[in-house]
Amino acid sequence: MPPTISVCIATYRRNDRLSALLNDLARQRRLPDQVVVVDNDASGGARSLIEQHLAAGAPFRIDYDVQPEPNIAMTRNRTVELATGQWLAFIDDDERAPEEWLLELLQAGIRYDADGVLAPVEPQVPPTAPSWIRRGRFYDFPHQASGAPVPLDCMRFGNVLLRADRLKSEPGPFDPRHGLMTGEDGDLLVRLAHKGAKIVWYEQAPVFEPIESKRLSLRWLLLRALSGGQGFARGVVDGRYRPIGWIGRSLFFLRSLLQLIVSATLALLTLPFGRHHAAAWLVRAWANIGKLSVYWGWRYRAYARGS
Secondary structure (H helix, E strand, O other): OOOOEEEEEEEOOOHHHHHHHHHHHHOOOOOOOEEEEEEOOOOOOOHHHHHHHHHOOOOOEEEEEEOOOOOHHHHHHHHHHHOOOOEEEEEOOOOEOOOOHHHHHHHHHHHOOOOEEEOOEEEEOOOOOOHHHHHHOOOOOOOOOOOOEOOHHHOOOOEEEEEHHHHHOOOOOOOHHHOOOOOHHHHHHHHHHHOOOOEEEOOOOOEEEEOOHHHOOHHHHHHHHHHHHHHHHHHHHOOOOOOOOHHHHHHHHHHHHHHHHHHHHHHHHHHHHOHHHHHHHHHHHHHHHHHHHHHHOOOOOOOOOOO
16 A cells, blocks of 8 residues: 655745645645645634635645744644654745655655655746846755765755654654744754664755745845854754764864854955855855854744744
């Protein structure tokens, strides 16, 4: 008997994009057995949309619930609680899934005898974006060979398939302490990997992310870099990626400080050669500010309302 798959979606006030994603899921070559949508909007703003798709004859079961507290980890935890499939696929509510997506993910999980499969999230920058944004390729993520183990410091959600038994055996499984910051996804995947889970990359199952206009700004790029730098530094300082002592923490601090100075300097020096060059170095500088901020205990809360 073929394995069952639940697609898990955490959402917050993106009904147009969520509707487009549900339409994508209805066109999958390998239909999900269940779609779980958990709304982090306390007013349940997506409920009527889900009812519309059910009334229109969605070709899969849809389970909808509201998780009212602003917390991405708790919202994702609720999707896991409601999911009944043997495999759980996670996709963001603003992404688009090609028809082959779910079939390719499942086949990769079986082919590589994996506990988890991560795949690309390809950005789609609108042609109306500023030229420096389009030239800078700021939204790209690194790729790697299909079947290769995913490095611990590259673990992230957005497009991932996990064995349900592995996931549900982990306490949480997402840690609510990360619920207003980014990094709850990497934290979970690293914990699973440390406990023996085989998590591989698969290049042939991409999803696409149309970049919203509010993200086409230097301010958004800098805040994302700050948050990413903090998440990476927490993993290093806490010994999540490999054991580290006080000497290692001190060296990481000094290296981050040096990288901040160099990046900030190059941001100024490269400005005459194009804004995209200067912005790229400035983004690196803010990532290192994020790393250093971990040492004095400040946390940027990316998912706090109004941030």
